[in-house]
Amino acid sequence: MKGNMRAGMAQGVNLTPQLLQSIRLLQLTAPQLEQELRQALDLNPMLEQEDPAEEADGADDAQAATLEAASWDELPEPAFLSGGGLHGGDGDDATLRIADPASSDPRVRLLQQLALHWDPRDLELAAWWLDHCDDRGYLEQPLADLLAQGADAFPLRAGDVAVVRQRLLHGDWPGMAAADAGECLQAQLSALPESPLRTLAARMLDAHLDLLCVHDDRALAAALHADEAQVRAAVALVLTLRAHPAETPIQADDAHIVPDVVAWHGGGAWRVALNQRGTPRVRIAAHCERALSGNDHPVLRGLLDEARWLVRGLAMRNDTLLRTAQVLVERQRAFLEQGDEAIAPLTLREVADAIGVHESTVSRIVSGKYIQTPRGTLELKRLFAVRLEGAEIAGSAVRAMVKRLIETEPAAAPLADDVIAGLLARQGVRVARRTVAKYRDQLSIGPARARQRQAPRAMAC
Template sequence: MKANLRIGITQGVNLTPQLLQSIRLLQLTAPQLEQELRQALERNPLLEQEEIEDEDAEEAVPEAAAVEVAAWDELPEPAFLSGGATGGGDEDATLRIADGESSDPRLRLLRELALHWDPADLEVAAWWLDHCDDRGYLERPLDELLAAARAAFPHRAGDVGLLRIRLLHGDWPGMAAADARECLAAQLRALPADASTGLAARILDQQMELLAAHDVDALAAATGADPGAVQAAVATILSLRPHPVQAPVAAEDGHIVPDVIAWRAGGGWRVALSSRGAPRLRIAPHCERALAGSDHQVLRGLLDEARWLVRGVNMRNETLLRTAQVLVERQAGFLDHGPEAILPLTLREVADAIGMHESTVSRIVSGKYIQTPRGTFELKRLFAVRLEGAEVSGAAVRAMVKRLIDEEPANAPLADDVIAGLLARQGIRIARRTVAKYRDQLSIGPARARRRAATRPARPSRQEYV
């Protein structure tokens, strides 16, 4: 065996305990931050709760804190942002930080896949997940995405389709499905095989229209099966999830504590951090003065810990406030006029506006809620993808589709091509299949089903039979 000596230079980030704590604080929601700070009050005698005299007063971030903000901006991006796993052999150290369950389903699934997928396959899986909507369906036609995937991974052009199939029949059956038929078929395949699932698979493959009409007799005639067996097969299909995205394992709280509050004042929108719950901490002045010249290791350690915590909370609050201000400024039209006025906005645009990295913006908005006169919702809702070939967002067009359907005559519902024509008159040119996609996302049936529902006579109540 021959020993070789190599000399090389590598670039990396030294994840100090202070930086790790700052990153963890950045990702905490309002209830989690409150719990963290109250535990720190009990654990560290050098900390005390600061009385808030002016809730609108803003604290400047210390200069040292700004340096640490720049440090965490250099950390590797999460896999769902970069489109793949981090390089360099070792896993991203930020993944070992204890935190709550992510609200992003793609990130939750990637964490599960990382346990048994190869890094190279995980990179392609992340690409497919980035092209899925929040329900887990592909955002664009399968043929277009296959061509784009082969261009993105030319060295694996023959594997990208197989890896989507592996996702489709993997940990979350139906993930990255092209349509509802493929999603439900993947979930059926994951069930134990019996006569009911076999008949259900035939119905999904050949009789989707009769299934949508819930016509058991017609299904029995078309499949040649007994009506009782058809009823059991339909019940099996109805027991499946309408979309593949799974909810987090952890139970959600029954209420939401907003992290940010936005309100109209003086002709514009104002933003402030919510002061409910989380205490404001500071280092007790008399303790800091007493330890100025002390070399007591335990007390000096407590003092350093208190300083790191106060500094990290200040950085977290400052970053959250600046991010929320940019989001509210860019989406003022949405807050004033509703979903139809939401503008295209990406993580990169917000990151450029506040002078930070996309990964920092992603961490600070994950799981955070904003309270507005229009309701309380996740900060992520203020991001919107630009509709291809247009200056509006897909979310705005989806809201327009919903409004047109809500306002349509009950006896003459609008077909998808008619809706596309009405939108074209407003300067928004989209295909009929795009209208159908948005209608499916809104859980609205086609024009034929809406007309049938409007003309179906109401069933008499039991009192009318008496």
């Protein structure tokens, strides 16, 4: 056997304990950081809490933080470090890697599910049908009219338009794209195991929905030629079905929010500061450091090194958070002063370039962090906004414009989505009717027909 040796060079990242600790501190929220520091004070005798009355001299730590922040930029972005997905290409909007709850638009959530197992061509037809559903999941127009419109919109696949609606109706969310409540309930029934009770309930929905609505069990039993006890059981089965096909997202319990940064306007400029309230300020105990001078005891020396790493990593975290918040406030000054319609397009890459770090560092530092402003306490990622395609305006600003137009519309004549799109075009913002419908659904606002029905009740109040 002949052995060979071959020299080579490879580039890698040495994830030292100090660097890993700095990354973890970078991602901690204010409550998590407070818990981390209090635990460190209990476990490491080399640390002590600063007296709030004392003026801490943090110049050295701040300078070191500026010099060492670049070390984060050498890291890859696997999920175990960043908390997000892999780094995308040049056209990737890194803002999308910030953790976000489920979409408030049920159609978006359903399309995300269908994309896992539907053909892209069928998915396009499904999106068209969902675009013509209200926020409950029912068709906004008569079925015959929509079938004709679908044939015109997809002339090469006119025969598949009705087929895709049936797939939606009996798919992941049974009853979606139903023409009425009866069809919705029938679709949900058909998804249940076959049984005599299900057959009786289907007959009830098909021919005697009026008697079901008034809960007349005796009349239902006579009309269906069935036993009254069986009818009551069938009615109970129908009552277990959902009234609307669109599923609502699971809402997380409201939690107490502690802002990480505070922003205010003073002296003609916007200023930011870290919120130190409730978070202990730690430093290395001077008497312990003096006592260890020239002492090589491994355990004590290890505790001292850990204390130094923690203090240095904390300074790096605070410096990066403060500089990031300062850029966000300066870039979104118009939003803070005028409101949602003035929010400017802003991406992670633009902020990263402004403070001289990688965009993955900005993604980590803003994740889960909040800023207190005169406009309320906001998530830092709320100050990012994706640019509307083909325009110099943020999509969230267009959503705010849609909200304003709906709030000021005549109660007796609410604006349809295509009318709103026309009004926006007059202001130089050109969006499709589908885009208006998407933003309206995100705002939990019903279509024009639903708002018109609600108008008399609102006026009576």
